Amino acid sequence: MYYSIAVDGPAGAGKSTIAKKIAKDIDFIYVDTGAMYRAIALYFLRKGIDGHDVEKITSECPNIRVTLGYDDQGMQQVFLNEENVTPYLRTEEVGRMASLTSAIPAVREALLDLQRDMAKTSNILMDGRDIGTNVLPDASLKIYLTASSAVRADRRYRELREKGVECDLHQIEKDIIERDRQDMSREIAPLRQAEDAVLVDSSEMTIDQVVSTVIAEFEKRK
Secondary structure (H helix, E strand, O other): OOOEEEEEOOOOOOHHHHHHHHHHHHOOEEEEHHHHHHHHHHHHHHHOOOOOOHHHHHHHHHHOOEEEEEOOOOOEEEEEOOEEOHHHOOOHHHHHHHHHHOOOHHHHHHHHHHHHHHHHHOOEEEEEOOHHHHHOOOOOEEEEEEOOHHHHHHHHHHHHHHOOOOOOHHHHHHHHHHHHHHHHHOOOOOOOOOOOOEEEEOOOOOHHHHHHHHHHHHHHHO
16 A cells, blocks of 8 residues: 655645655655646747647647656656756746646646556655645645745745845735636636645744644554
């Protein structure tokens, strides 16, 4: 029997950071589904395709192959048609495109089987927008991780500034609020808390506190 942990929540809630630490602590394979959607979004950006052009995006999906690998440190690497695109996935432009295109059925279908198959062969921790509600509805543990838009914007601002990227805090928060609206209102697998998910608001919590909280919840279910 394999265990699976689903971590859902809005953009900037710290899902990837938290999920990576938890997976390392309990020796699970970490699967960043958001990065997979970002890889597809990067493909469309490179092709100059409008994120609202459903017909064109749908027709291009058969030409896209997203796979995962791991480096020597066990960090997930994302490959787009055999190219390691991991370094290019965390820009605001790619994030906005991913929010648009991930709502398109053909895009979701392109990744859904791959994501579900992973849970059949390993103990995994998967984070995204609809893992507990759609991808892994029978997950051993479901977490809905959130934080206020102001806190999420500040975290993103600090992250970008540390990388030397010029950015505007107010614009970042505006973008986050808009992404929340897009993710929660889309017709296909909208962002929402699963009925049996544990709500964790990280606004006033440290990373270690969130990690400890989630691991404690998992231990209850083993």
